[in-house]
Amino acid sequence: MQLPGFLHRTGLTAFVVLTTLLCFLLPAHVLAADRGAWAPNTAYTVGDIVSYSGKGYDCRQSHTSLVGWEPPNVLALWLERTGNPPPDTQAPSVPSSLTSTAKNHESVSLSWGASTDNVGVTGYEIFTNGGTAASASTSGATSVTVTGLAENTTYTFTVKARDAAGNRSAASSAHSVTTSPRPPVDTVPPSTPGSLRSTGVSNSSVSLSWSASTDNVAVTGYEIFVNGGGSASATTSGATSVTVTGLNANTTYTFTAKARDAAGNRSAASNSVSATTTGTQPTGNKIIVGYWHNFDNGSTNIRLRDISAKFNVIQVAFAEPVGGAGSGNMAFTPYNSSVADFKADIALLKSQGRKVLISIGGANGTVHLDDAGARQNFVTTMQNLITTYGFDGLDLDLEGSSLSLNGGDTDFRNPTTPRIVNIIQATRQLLNQNGTGFILTMAPETAYVQGGMSAYGGPWGAYLPVIHALRDRLTYLHVQHYNTGTVMALDGRAYAQSTPDFHVAMAEMMIQGFPVGGNTSAMFPGLRADQVLIGLPSSPQAAGGGYTTPANVHKALDYLLKGQSFGGTYVLRNPAGYPGFKGLMTWSINWDQFTNFEFSNSHRAYLDTYP
Structure with missing residues (x-):
């Protein structure tokens, strides 16, 4: 110093x-x-x-x-000094130049020149009509809006500055302001939209247009109602055309339109117009599996019955544990729907030839079946959900610590970790209880499956014993090709997500099989090609990484299905490809609608070119 x-x-x-x-x-x-x-x-x-x-x-x-x-x-x-510092008794200077900067029928905005103080000004108090109590205050700002005033009334304001010791300045010069008269309440609705008409249809949408409405103030938007529903199924911010999406194929819908203004007034309904969507459900051999999430994560809310016809299998996500991850007690409550309506929606999708499954777990639904009690609770509560809603099958989307290999558990063919053994036994019991038509799917992350080739232990390869034990009843495996780092493939190279090479290499690993933990005497047997799908984000917003453009997905599928190389680094072990490869899975149906169906539209059209 x-x-x-x-x-x-x-x-x-x-x-x-x-x-x-x-x-x-x-x-x-x-x-x-x-x-x-x-x-x-x-x-x-x-x-x-x-x-x-x-x-x-x-x-x-x-x-x-x-x-x-x-x-x-x-x-x-x-x-x-001895004793305490002398008290601050000096008041701030008087605020200057009090004036009004804006007003309406119930408030006045004021500003003034700042005061000074020997220590510091801590705030200002505004007094109305000579009152003794402040009607507004600030923490140091030299402007404020005084609210709660009467319309068309003159008010006189003064301002005092204060400091931390409670000293207040003398009052500023007075300033008078008269509030405005209250504007008349807008109760006039817009005129009725005219000439509502259909301008185009697809197998999942109807395009509409109409003549503009007028209003005494302004029309702010339009609402479209489907089949006389009480809530709008589509809205615009002023445009006189819209495409209503998420409709079922080969189905007739009736539409009306209403105009609205800023005051919330709505016009009478327009003329009704009916339109029939084209086509039928996809009849090809290739499928799209989509996850419909039972919560609002910023994408969009879709009623189950309004899911695009382009999805063959709908995974309802998620059933989650209640009472702790290790309780085994699973629960599901429909979001934004009654139980009766949700059951009716499932029945409708099933009548269209689609499959509706209940997915277990997800990123936040950790499930630990560490003992026989938890296993039985799991079976009992899951069976109740399956019976109540009529689900066609079960999806294991176990993430995080739901599956992790204990130390010493080194053989995927004979697992010893309790939570792995118990999930296998519980799933087998549910499959047996619900018959041969009951579907089983799995959506593991790459570390839990392909990652098991490089290392086997902890999370690495932890799904392999589950897949292996249930392969005889496994309908579809769709590993999540997203939110992952690079992964080693059969050629000994590491590939990064979002690329055609990555999708081809990861898919072929599941069909060809691979040495677990690098041990050629512990080969994980490959699955049938028709059991394997690629899991993809439906949009960049749907995952932290791994979104792949439709063009690059189709390059990967051309190689996998037909052996038609795109000139990448990875070379198929089977040069002819795998014609039986089943298709695509996406997270999620909701995010697909958020991006105007880019995923389902582009990939459905591509997959339908295959028999």
């Missing part, structure tokens, strides 16, 4: 004597110059009084303070 040069020249003793004499010789008003709390980078003069850590100090030499020169650290500059 550097001290003032004066101390170096004269010595501390002489300085103290001299400054003490000065303190006695200085006028009383100098000795009582209260400067409030000490602060660095501040000019102080002899006689100033500051407070620091609850104590008062007298300035012994004029100086500009620095960090490290706090009063108790530099006794040559400050002399500790």
